[in-house]
Amino acid sequence: MTHEAVTTARPFVMDTTFWTATAIFVIAYGVIVFEKVHKTVVAVFAAGLMLVLKILEQHEAFHVEEFGVDWSVIFLLISMMVIINLMRPSGIFEYIAIKSAKWGKGEPFRIMAIFAVVTAVLSALLDNVTTVILIAPVTILIADALEVDPIPYLISCALASNIGGTATLIGDPPNIMIASKAQLNFMDFIYHLTPIVLVMMVFYILTIKLIWGRKLKTKDELKKRLMAMDEHEAIKDPVMLKKSLFVLVLVLIGFVLHGMLHLQPATIALFGAGLLLLLSKTHEPHRILAEIEWPTIFFFMGLFIIVGGVVKVGLIKWLSIQMLNVTQGDMFATSMVVMWFSAFASAIVDNIPYVATMNPLIVDMARQIWPDLSGIQMLHHPDLMPVWWSLALGACLGGNGSAIGASANVIVVGVSEKAGRKISFMKFMAYGMPIMIMTVLISMVYVWLRYYVLGI
Amino acid sequence: MKAKDLMVPLHEYLSPENTLKEAAVLLRIARRGEEQIGVKALPVLDKTGNLVGILSIGDILKAVYPPYMYLMDLGSFTWDGMVEAFAQKAATKKVEDLMTRKVITVKEDSTLMECVDHMLKNNVKRVPVLNKEHKVVGMLYERDVFYEIAKTILGKNRGGAQ
Numbered sequence: 001m002t003h004e005a006v007t008t009a010r011p012f013v014m015d016t017t018f019w020t021a022t023a024i025f026v027i028a029y030g031v032i033v034f035e036k037v038h039k040t041v042v043a044v045f046a047a048g049l050m051l052v053l054k055i056l057e058q059h060e061a062f063h064v065e066e067f068g069v070d071w072s073v074i075f076l077l078i079s080m081m082v083i084i085n086l087m088r089p090s091g092i093f094e095y096i097a098i099k100s101a102k103w104g105k106g107e108p109f110r111i112m113a114i115f116a117v118v119t120a121v122l123s124a125l126l127d128n129v130t131t132v133i134l135i136a137p138v139t140i141l142i143a144d145a146l147e148v149d150p151i152p153y154l155i156s157c158a159l160a161s162n163i164g165g166t167a168t169l170i171g172d173p174p175n176i177m178i179a180s181k182a183q184l185n186f187m188d189f190i191y192h193l194t195p196i197v198l199v200m201m202v203f204y205i206l207t208i209k210l211i212w213g214r215k216l217k218t219k220d221e222l223k224k225r226l227m228a229m230d231e232h233e234a235i236k237d238p239v240m241l242k243k244s245l246f247v248l249v250l251v252l253i254g255f256v257l258h259g260m261l262h263l264q265p266a267t268i269a270l271f272g273a274g275l276l277l278l279l280s281k282t283h284e285p286h287r288i289l290a291e292i293e294w295p296t297i298f299f300f301m302g303l304f305i306i307v308g309g310v311v312k313v314g315l316i317k318w319l320s321i322q323m324l325n326v327t328q329g330d331m332f333a334t335s336m337v338v339m340w341f342s343a344f345a346s347a348i349v350d351n352i353p354y355v356a357t358m359n360p361l362i363v364d365m366a367r368q369i370w371p372d373l374s375g376i377q378m379l380h381h382p383d384l385m386p387v388w389w390s391l392a393l394g395a396c397l398g399g400n401g402s403a404i405g406a407s408a409n410v411i412v413v414g415v416s417e418k419a420g421r422k423i424s425f426m427k428f429m430a431y432g433m434p435i436m437i438m439t440v441l442i443s444m445v446y447v448w449l450r451y452y453v454l455g456i
Numbered sequence: 457m458k459a460k461d462l463m464v465p466l467h468e469y470l471s472p473e474n475t476l477k478e479a480a481v482l483l484r485i486a487r488r489g490e491e492q493i494g495v496k497a498l499p500v501l502d503k504t505g506n507l508v509g510i511l512s513i514g515d516i517l518k519a520v521y522p523p524y525m526y527l528m529d530l531g532s533f534t535w536d537g538m539v540e541a542f543a544q545k546a547a548t549k550k551v552e553d554l555m556t557r558k559v560i561t562v563k564e565d566s567t568l569m570e571c572v573d574h575m576l577k578n579n580v581k582r583v584p585v586l587n588k589e590h591k592v593v594g595m596l597y598e599r600d601v602f603y604e605i606a607k608t609i610l611g612k613n614r615g616g617a618q
Contacts, residue, residue, distance in 0.1 A: 094529055137524040138533075144522065145535060225535040233532035418523040 012314035021055045021313040028306055033349055035404075040295040043302025043353075050309035060308065066360070067308035069301050072180040072266040073173075077127075077300070078292055079269035080170065083247065084130050085291045086276050090241035094234035096122075097138035102231065106223025108148050108216035112156055113205050115139060119157050120164025120201055124171045124194075125252065128161040128408040129293070135161075136415045145225045146218040151421055155431050156208055158412040159400050163204055163439060165408075166396035167197035169265060170255065173300075174346075174355040174395040176265075181359040182379050182388045185259035192389050196446040200397075200439045207435065240280060247276040296407075303356045311360045320364040329369060331383045332452050335390040336444065338362075342394025343440045347401025347433070355395050362387055386451040393443040400436040403428035459571050460564035462604060463585045463594030470500045470511055472552035476519060479511055479551050499584045499592050500555050507584055507592050509555035519546040519554045561586050564593055568604065571596055 028046035032039045050056045060067040087093075100118045104111035115135065122131040135157050143150035165172035169179045169189040178184065235241060254261075254268035277285060310316055327333040338358070345354050366378050373381065399406025403413050403425050409432070416423045450456060468486040470479050479498070486495040497512035520542040525531070560578045562571050564587050574583055581598040 091529060094533075098533055133527065137527040137530065140522070140524045141530055141533060144538075228535065229533045234529070236529065415524060415527070420523075 012317060017055055018313040018315065020053060021050065021309045022315050024049050024053075024055075025306055025310045025315065029349070029353060032353060038295070039350065040299045040302065043299050043306065045302075047302040047305035050305055055309045056305065056312055060312070061305045064308075067312050069304045070177070070180050072264055073176050073304075074297060074300060075266040076170070076176055076180075076269050077173070078297060079266065079273035080127060081130075081292045082273040082288060083244070083251065083269070083276055084126055085288050086240070086280050086282075087244040087248065088134075089237060090244055091234040091236040092241055092244070093134040094138065095231050097135060098229050098231040098234060101138070101142045101226060102229065106146065106218065106226045108146055108218050109209065109213045111142060111146075112153055112208060112212065112216065115153065116156050116160040116205060116208065117201065119160040120167075120197075123161040123164035123408075124167040124197075125248075127170070128165040128172055128406065129296075129411055131161050131164075132157055132408045132411050132415075136412055140415070140419050142226065146222050148216050148218055149421075150419065151416065151423055151427075152208075152212045152216065154412045154416050155423065155428060156212075158406070158409045158428075159432060159435050160201075160204065161408045162396060162399045162406050163197060163200050166200075166393060167194045170269075172351075172396045172399075174351050175392050177352070177355045177359060178388055178392050179265065181363065183376060184380075184388065186255040186265060187259055189392075190256075192385075193392060196393075196443060199446075200442050203438060203442060204435065207438065211431070243279045244276060247272050247279065250275070300352065300356075303353050307353075307356045307360060310357075311364075316357070316360045317364045320361045320368065323361070324365055324368055331387065332448070334365075335386045335447055335451075338387055339390035339394040339440060339443060339447065342391055343398035343401065343436060346395045346398030347405040347436060350404075351395045351399055351406065355391070358391055358395070362391065386447050389451075390443070390447055393447070394440065397436055397439045397443065400432045400439070401429070402432060405432070405436075457568045457604060458564065459562045459566045459568070459585045459596055460594070462568065462571075462600050463564075463596045464600070465594045466499070466592050468495075468498055469592070470498050470551050470555075472500055472502060472508060472550065472555070474551040475547065476516065476549045476551065476554060477547045480516070483511075483513065483516075495582075495595075497582050497595075499559070499595065500551055501592065505591055507559060507561065507586070507590070509552070509557045510559045510584065511551055511555040512582075515554050515556055519549060559584060561592075562596060563587075568601065572601060575601070 024046050028042050031037055031042045047061070051058055051061055056067055062068055096118065097115075100114045101111050104114045119131055119135050122135070136154055139153045139157055140150045143153050162172070166175070167189070169175050169184070169186045171189075175189060175193075179186075179189065251268055251272035254263070254272070255265055258265055258268050277288070280288075282288060307316070323334070323337070327337060342351075342354065342358065345351075362384070363379070366373075366381065366384050369383075370378055370381060378384070399409065403409050403423065409428065413423050413428065468482055470482065474482075483496075483498060484494045486498060497510055499507055500509040500511055502508050520539055522542065560574050560580050561584045562574055564585050566585075571583065575581065575598060583596050584592045585594045585596050587593045
């Protein structure tokens with residue numbers, strides 16, 4: 001396949017180019033971790049350096065799948081953002097949130113559990129950041145109405161969104177990136193990840209019940225405030241609501257069938273975004289397009305180019321050889337190392353740059369193990385599949401490990417601070433880290449049992 | 457007509473350390489001309505008399521408005537007594553945390569059109585008037601500008617601003 005032809009383009013030598021590329025990569029990631037400069041600025045500048053120093057040719061950065069920007073990821077993200085931006089003003093998310101809270105009948109823990117499930121489901125279908133932006137404000141409002149501490153609700157909301165996002169291809173950026181690199185489809189994720197995420201959610205609800213169940217109390221007269229809210233008032237634009245639900249359902253059906261239809265997820269999402277833009281009869285696409293989270297999109301593009309640079313000079317291949325030396329080619333050990341390392345790495349670093357690096361590393365590792373295979377046969381080798389799932393589980397769930405582990409956490413901490421209730425780094429970690437370890441342990445047992453014992 | 461001719465000379469002002477409670481009292485009893493009818497904003501001056509901000513009743517509405525309400529359309533889901541509850545919590549907040557720091561000002565010798573220009577472009581209804589030493593000497597109110605315009609329109613003898 002084309003992959004093979006391009007890789008051999010540059011022999012592996014530890015020359016000046018190699019060290020320059022490595023230095024750009026290491027320094028860029030270092031600066032991103034310490035957050036002195038905005039991560040998007042770092043990524044775009046470092047990508048520019050990779051190009052201007054000719055470590056990577058512009059053609060490779062823009063048009064070669066292996067070294068450059070993964071446009072499938074970019075367009076899938078942009079399209080989903082457009083769909084959600086068009087959907088938001090209809091009031092659907094306020095409706096869902098108020099309806100769920102009323103469903104909890106004003107019982108503080110019941111509401112917390114329902115919000116956790118709703119957040120997890122929404123995060124699986126939309127991206128996590130959008131979900132928490134939509135759920136967190138209502139969460140605080142409900143907590144204020146019931147005169148209970150909003151912080152447990154907010155932390156629970158962030159944790160549930162990271163667990164829920166793990167379940168599907170579109171749920172969390174690491175999954176979108178892994179799906180594109182490993183050519184996995186939407187149903188692969190449903191089949192391999194959704195079942196275990198459901199199990200995790202059961203454990204998660206039981207855990208938050210243990211932690212907060214008894215502490216959250218309210219008075220009966222305060223429950224009336226909540227029950228007096230009329231969720232129907234949330235719907236501001238019923239026509240647009242119908243249109244956007246129609247398109248969202250169409251897109252979800254498209255995702256389910258995309259493998260069979262031989263259409264990429266990005267194709268489905270782009271079509272959905274285009275259709276909804278058309279149906280919205282907007283004369284100001286400018287506003288809707290401006291609301292796309294461009295800093296995130298440019299962060300992705302910059303990272304793809306930075307990682308492309310170190311793939312080209314052979315750093316990633318060298319790292320994959322080191323990893324093989326450690327695991328001695330034992331694929332179970334590889335899966336476990338990848339899972340745990342990913343979890344802790346993602347708790348410290350943003351999981352997006354982490355997965356951007358790990359994806360080509362796993363591909364390079366696969367090339368060492370099966371030099372005769374290529375394309376799908378190599379990417380979907382039965383021994384390699386559990387490694388992809390371990391990467392997805394580790395990277396997504398690792399986001400719960402700290403307040404900076406996932407974008408959803410950063411948003412929740414920010415919203416909480418605005419509401420005058422600061423969640424400290426240690427406070428978040430006190431809840432997030434044990435939940436992360438619990439869910440990764442569940443994943444570990446799952447991967448071991450399903451792929452190495454039962455072999456299904 | 458210049459800013460200094462139309463302004464209300466400075467009587468009351470706030471200090472950054474004032475609490476919201478103290479500010480509310482002063483806003484209610486502040487003088488406008490001869491009467492103690494209250495004002496909709498007061499300048500905030502530091503110990504050396506320099507202008508550091510302005511506190512308007514809009515800032516006080518913001519002080520009782522939970523910031524998360526900006527993020528979504530939640531107005532329909534509020535309850536009776538919510539503002540009062542937040543007002544009680546906000547009473548001890550400091551003026552410096554609530555005031556608008558970027559203050560649109562005019563100089564005492566600014567022409568009336570310059571004052572109108574600042575008011576319209578920045579969407580403010582009152583501007584502190586500064587002297588050459590950058591000290592606040594008065595406040596210019598939109599309403600007084602209107603009275604001046606009305607005087608011209610109606611003919612000077614029938615002016616309503618007396």
